[in-house]
Amino acid sequence: MKLTFHGAAQTVTGSMHLVEINGSRLLLDCGLFQGKRSESYERNQTFPFDVTKIDAVVLSHAHIDHSGNLPNLIKQGYSGPIYCTPATKELTDVMLRDSGHIQERQAENLNFHKHKRGEPPVEPLYTEKDAEQVDPLMHGYGYNEPIPVANGVTATLYDAGHILGSAAISLRLEEKKNKKHLWFSGDIGRREMPILRDPVLPTDDVDVLLMESTYGDKPHRDPEEAYQEMKSVIQKTVERKGKVIIPSFAVGRTQELVYNLSRMYDEGDLPSVPVFVDSPLAVNASNIFRKHQECYDEEMKKLVYTGHPALDFRLLTYINSLEESKELNTRTDPMIIISASGMAEAGRIVYHIRWAIENKRNTIMIVSWQSPETLGRKLADREKNVKIMGETYRCRAEIATIGGLSAHAGQDLLVEYAASVKKSAQSIFLVHGEEKGVYPLMEKLKENQIKHVHYPPLHSSVDL
Numbered sequence: 034m035k036l037t038f039h040g041a042a043q044t045v046t047g048s049m050h051l052v053e054i055n056g057s058r059l060l061l062d063c064g065l066f067q068g069k070r071s072e073s074y075e076r077n078q079t080f081p082f083d084v085t086k087i088d089a090v091v092l093s094h095a096h097i098d099h100s101g102n103l104p105n106l107i108k109q110g111y112s113g114p115i116y117c118t119p120a121t122k123e124l125t126d127v128m129l130r131d132s133g134h135i136q137e138r139q140a141e142n143l144n145f146h147k148h149k150r151g152e153p154p155v156e157p158l159y160t161e162k163d164a165e166q167v168d169p170l171m172h173g174y175g176y177n178e179p180i181p182v183a184n185g186v187t188a189t190l191y192d193a194g195h196i197l198g199s200a201a202i203s204l205r206l207e208e209k210k211n212k213k214h215l216w217f218s219g220d221i222g223r224r225e226m227p228i229l230r231d232p233v234l235p236t237d238d239v240d241v242l243l244m245e246s247t248y249g250d251k252p253h254r255d256p257e258e259a260y261q262e263m264k265s266v267i268q269k270t271v272e273r274k275g276k277v278i279i280p281s282f283a284v285g286r287t288q289e290l291v292y293n294l295s296r297m298y299d300e301g302d303l304p305s306v307p308v309f310v311d312s313p314l315a316v317n318a319s320n321i322f323r324k325h326q327e328c329y330d331e332e333m334k335k336l337v338y339t340g341h342p343a344l345d346f347r348l349l350t351y352i353n354s355l356e357e358s359k360e361l362n363t364r365t366d367p368m369i370i371i372s373a374s375g376m377a378e379a380g381r382i383v384y385h386i387r388w389a390i391e392n393k394r395n396t397i398m399i400v401s402w403q404s405p406e407t408l409g410r411k412l413a414d415r416e417k418n419v420k421i422m423g424e425t426y427r428c429r430a431e432i433a434t435i436g437g438l439s440a441h442a443g444q445d446l447l448v449e450y451a452a453s454v455k456k457s458a459q460s461i462f463l464v465h466g467e468e469k470g471v472y473p474l475m476e477k478l479k480e481n482q483i484k485h486v487h488y489p490p491l492h493s494s495v496d497l
Contacts, residue, residue: 034208034497036215036241039081040064041465042491045247046098046404048465050217051082054208057183058082060090061202061217061243065101065132067376067404077102077158081492085110089182092117092171093219094199095124095284101132103167104159112170116180118190119173120198120325124284124318126168131283131314133157133164135379146423175327176200194222194232195440196285197321197328201233206497213497217243220465221442221450225256227292228322228343230330232442232450239454241497244447246466247402249474252445259437260293264302266396266433271304271367275394278430280382280409282375283315285440286401288322288344290371295346303348309361311352311381312373319344319351355381362388375401376409383408387421395430400438447474451483460495461486 040049040062047066052059066076084106092115093099103115103125117125136157144154174180180188185207190200202217216235221244224231235242253259270277281287287310297303310316323344326337336343352358358381361370372382386408389395403410411419413434418425442450451461461478463471463486471488478486489495 034206034211034213035494036243036497037492037494038462038464038489039492040066041098042489042493043468045402045465045467047076048093048099049102050243050464052186052204052206052215054186054206055184057088057186058086059183059186060087062093062099062219063090063102063106064099065097067098067378067407069406074155074158077105080106080109087111087113089113090115091182091188091202092121092125093202093217094193094196095121095128096196096220096282097128097132099219100125100129104129104133104163107166107170108159108163114182115167115171116174116182116188117171118176118198118200120321120328121200122168122171122173123321123325124198125171127314127317127321128284129164129167130161133159133161137161139379191233192230192328193219194226194229195220197229197325201235203236213240214238215241215243215497216454218245218450220245220247220440221446222440223253223256223442223446226440227289228330228333229328234450234453237453238457240457240459242451242454242458242461244451244461244463245441246447246463246471246474247441248439248443249447249463249466249470249477251443251473253439253443254437256437259435263293263398263435263438264297266398266435267369268302268304270394270396270431271306273394274367275392275396276367276389277369277396277398278382278385278389279369279371279398279400280375280377280386281315281371281373281400283312283373284318286375286438287312287315287371287373288319289438289440290400291319291344291349294349294369295343298346298348304367305348306367306369308349308369308371309352310349310371311358311361311385312371313353314373315371316351316353358384361385376403376407377412378407378409383421386412387426389430390419390421390426391429393429393431397430397432399432399434402439402441444474444477448477448481448483451478452481455483459485462495463488
């Protein structure tokens with residue numbers, strides 16, 4: 034048995050891990066690496082293994098840094114099954130189609146400038162049509178349901194509490210009488226967050242734990258504190274007649290923001306200004322959220338049972354039309370705009386930021402982790418001047434970062450997660466984290482007498 038870390042190793046994005054057993058090859062996640070565009074394209078285009086020799090894929094959840102390179106995997110010859118939860122199956126389909134569309138538009142834009150410089154054109158990483166080839170290979174299984182995925186491998190999905198349908202992946206492995214229990218956390222959610230249930234901790238017989246570490250450097254603030262800060266920022270911005278622009282992941286974060294705004298509206302704390310969710314993907318994702326009530330926590334189930342429109346309220350408008358989206362930028366009245374992408378690298382949010390960034394009445398609200406080199410990270414780092422679509426803009430708008438809204442576990446829950454396998458784990462591998470998050474977490478794990486903790490380099494392998 035062998036485990037190789039082909040993605041999200043010593044970085045956050047591009048989750049992809051290869052398990053080899055009994056002559057079979059099993060891939061855990063197949064995500065897009067996100068960073069500098071030239072580096073990202075090359076890294077995502079080239080797989081470090083023979084794609085045609087992969088026997089199965091098990092997908093933890095639908096976020097693009099975990100699912101986003103599946104179209105390319107299939108484009109290069111993969112034709113086997115992809116196992117996941119039913120909600121992940123539906124979300125992944127709409128997210129990948131959207132991603133393919135974005136890949137095409139970005140290539141078109143780049144080729145326009147390359148043509149003027151007399152340079153050869155580039156091909157998109159994959160197209161929307163390529164993305165359509167993924168869904169027929171996907172197989173949805175419920176939580177806690179054993180799935181025979183390869184010779185000597187049984188997978189079981191457990192609720193990760195991160196986004197709708199997200200799962201930790203338990204693999205029961207057996208090769209030549211050697212039995213191992215490998216647990217891949219995927220992205221670990223948080224307790225007491227809206228809509229979803231709390232994450233399930235690993236069982237106490239896990240031999241190998243593969244665990245995310247994005248926020249290993251700090252515990253998160255109480256979600257209620259983040260909610261109150263978000264409310265305060267909105268109220269102050271509206272008082273000065275400004276717009277609140279929120280780059281948001283279309284799946285998960287957008288629905289949580291809408292839930293919070295709905296609560297503010299119910300409690301009379303939301304100023305009477307229009308709220309727009311401007312993202313066709315977010316609209317589609319919200320429809321899928323309404324459908325999969327099996328993923329809801331008890332509070333959300335009660336709201337739905339009583340007929341409460343938790344993802345809708347009077348001030349809220351979901352926008353599909355590009356023309357309607359453009360009209361928002363010509364309006365000068367106060368409003369709240371939630372739009373994708375979450376790192377402000379593509380999509381309609383880029384235009385909203387461009388129109389808003391030089392007006393000091395406005396606020397750009399950052400509500401999630403931002404990958405290095407992205408526009409979102411530059412804004413979060415309070416850079417005075419930023420480039421948007423090739424032009425430089427002076428950042429005069431207020432930048433508000435609301436860290437407590439993260440859907441990832443903080444340091445305290447990560448320590449608890451690892452501690453649940455303290456007695457059984459022979460190895461704990463920290464992935465999906467940068468050094469600044471991992472090293473403080475390793476120190477904290479050491480303080481709690483949790484041993485055999487590693488931070489594996491990209492493409493490194495271990496025998497199980």
